[in-house]
Amino acid sequence: KAGVTQTPRYLIKTRGQQVTLSCSPISGHRSVSWYQQTPGQGLQFLFEYFSETQRNKGNFPGRFSGRQFSNSRSEMNVSTLELGDSALYLCASSLERGTSSGNTIYFGEGSWLTVV
Amino acid sequence: AQSVAQPEDQVNVAEGNPLTVKCTYSVSGNPYLFWYVQYPNRGLQFLLKYITGDNLVKGSYGFEAEFNKSQTSFHLKKPSALVSDSALYFCAVRDSRRYGGSQGNLIFGKGTKLSVKP
Numbered sequence: 001k002a003g004v005t006q007t008p009r010y011l012i013k014t015r016g017q018q019v020t021l022s023c024s025p026i027s028g029h030r031s032v033s034w035y036q037q038t039p040g041q042g043l044q045f046l047f048e049y050f051s052e053t054q055r056n057k058g059n060f061p062g063r064f065s066g067r068q069f070s071n072s073r074s075e076m077n078v079s080t081l082e083l084g085d086s087a088l089y090l091c092a093s094s095l096e097r098g099t100s101s102g103n104t105i106y107f108g109e110g111s112w113l114t115v116v
Numbered sequence: 117a118q119s120v121a122q123p124e125d126q127v128n129v130a131e132g133n134p135l136t137v138k139c140t141y142s143v144s145g146n147p148y149l150f151w152y153v154q155y156p157n158r159g160l161q162f163l164l165k166y167i168t169g170d171n172l173v174k175g176s177y178g179f180e181a182e183f184n185k186s187q188t189s190f191h192l193k194k195p196s197a198l199v200s201d202s203a204l205y206f207c208a209v210r211d212s213r214r215y216g217g218s219q220g221n222l223i224f225g226k227g228t229k230l231s232v233k234p
Contacts, residue, residue: 042227
């Protein structure tokens with residue numbers, strides 16, 4: 001069974017541009033969440049989508065947004081990129097929502113974003 | 117506040133020796149605890165989790181973790197380290213707050229770099 005798939009793996013953008021990252025969850029998983037990983041802040045939760053609706057959101061500005069499609073695939077978008085947005089963006093999937101405590105959350109390989 | 121602490125930035129172990137990577141947590145309610153490993157330039161791989169039941173949890177690649185409620189700890193252990201175990205290890209707790217926007221998702225520690233020398 002394929003794992004969580006993220007595209008693209010690496011990308012370089014210029015300040016002020018916007019970027020869209022894509023994630024395909026494990027087959028049958030309905031919850032997709034996104035995390036940002038940076039050396040300074042570590043791993044931080046961005047948001048979770050379930051049944052095409054954003055269910056939870058971390059403490060990030062409105063420039064960070066996402067969506068989920070009917071096949072559970074998800075995209076996240078960052079607009080008006082800043083240098084500080086350079087990070088590894090990790091997508092994760094689980095069978096049910098994160099509030100179902102027994103769920104294991106499985107992560108993809110991540111998308112490395114560099115903002116110059 | 118819900119939090120996870122990994123007190124050691126780095127742990128050095130000789131191959132064949134036992135290893136321990138420490139984790140302590142602070143949550144309201146029952147803790148749901150996880151360990152993940154990250155190899156260079158890769159995503160996170162799930163190792164094991166504690167939800168309820170036996171305090172000793174066995175996971176992937178020979179790793180195990182011991183849940184200690186009185187010490188609020190969830191240390192990762194392996195009886196005999198391999199060079200290939202060298203990686204970054206993250207402890208995480210599920211956010212059990214009923215309100216706040218991020219409930220149910222993972223709060224991570226800062227990570228511990230494990231270095232196993234031959």
